[in-house]
Amino acid sequence: MVVDDSPFSRTLLADSLQQEGCEVVGEADSIECLIETYRQCKPDIVTMDIAMPGADGFECSRALLAHDPKAKIILVSSMKDEETEAEARRCGVVGYLQKPVEGEVLKKVIEGVMSPDVLYNNLQSWSIDIFKEALGQSITRMTKTTATFVEAECSEKNISQGITVVIGIIGHYPGSMILDISKESAEKMAEVILRRPAKGQDEVVAMGAEFANVVGGIACSMLNKKDKAFSLRVSPPSVFYGAQTEIASPGIRLHCLYADSDFGRIYLGVGFKKGSVLWM
Structure with missing residues (x-):
């Protein structure tokens, strides 16, 4: 009507x-x-x-x-x-x-x-593979190296390796992407990407935030190509480092994996929360 x-x-x-x-x-x-x-x-x-x-x-x-x-x-x-x-x-x-x-x-x-369950279930089933591909592409494009992937068991709380970047995902179903990397690995990545040693911790942290932003943006674009109804986009990254940090995502069940790279292990977790309203 x-x-x-x-x-x-x-x-x-x-x-x-x-x-x-x-x-x-x-x-x-x-x-x-x-x-x-x-x-x-x-x-x-x-x-x-x-x-x-x-x-x-x-x-x-x-x-x-x-x-x-x-x-x-x-x-x-x-x-x-x-x-x-x-x-x-x-x-x-x-x-x-x-x-x-x-x-x-x-x-x-x-x-x-x-049929809201169909759209949500598609997002759940596609998301981890898409984010895995986006992470692999980003590592290759930005560092000219490759990575291997290991499926990880997501527990309610994980201890950060050193630098944790949280990306909020906005769309028909809200979600979160969490990328975690050690300070040493981030320093090695920053040196390769910048083609010089990082000038300090702020530059290393900024590299981690931008790297996570790139991964999230590529993944959301790929998911939107599979189904326009997702209408996904990323929000600005939030970075946590220094003190010991617990990685948790209340209300959202994460799918997790590790990328073993030339720079060290990179943790990736992604998940979406079911909703009933479709906004475009």
Whole structure:
């Protein structure tokens, strides 16, 4: 079901959905006809514009969810910023896309909403191999050496080798990547990459942060190519070093491995947290 006050927008969305094999069973242009149309056509998904006269998309969403708490609403609007995203989450919608929307992308989000476990399970099953490949590529490209990989058992807490970099992953499913390396290994890597000895600890730590950032960025790009619906990107790295550090990731089950390189052992852990909202 398509809800939008613009006849052209409704036609554009309906045509895109039909081209992707979806059936459009109803349309509404205001809150006045929303509930009755929904009751009659019983849609699996409702796409909802935000900017509409009378009652906006947030008010319409709240009214529809009050009528049917199981309604699955995807906001499709030209408006998208921190304030509208926060309001969308408070309303309880399951997806939010910004116009103009490609039919293929909208279909992926609908499929994710209808079968969220499939998208999440794909991410879980692909992620460790993709991050492993990204780590291997990064070592080769930046140091002109290769590494071998060893599967590692992830415990609730591991002791850092010296420098731990945490990369937050933003997307439909939030995640974390943790890269850990000894200070000695980091110094050797920095010397090879810089083609000179590092000037001090700050430069070594900065190398570790940038190396982890590269690994995370490459891996997220590769995963997005496999499925655009992931919409993954990395946040700035956080680095911990000096005092003895425990590596832990509360709330996220990590998949772990070690890369044995010419510089020493590099620990990599990655995991994602299941959610129910798809944002694009």
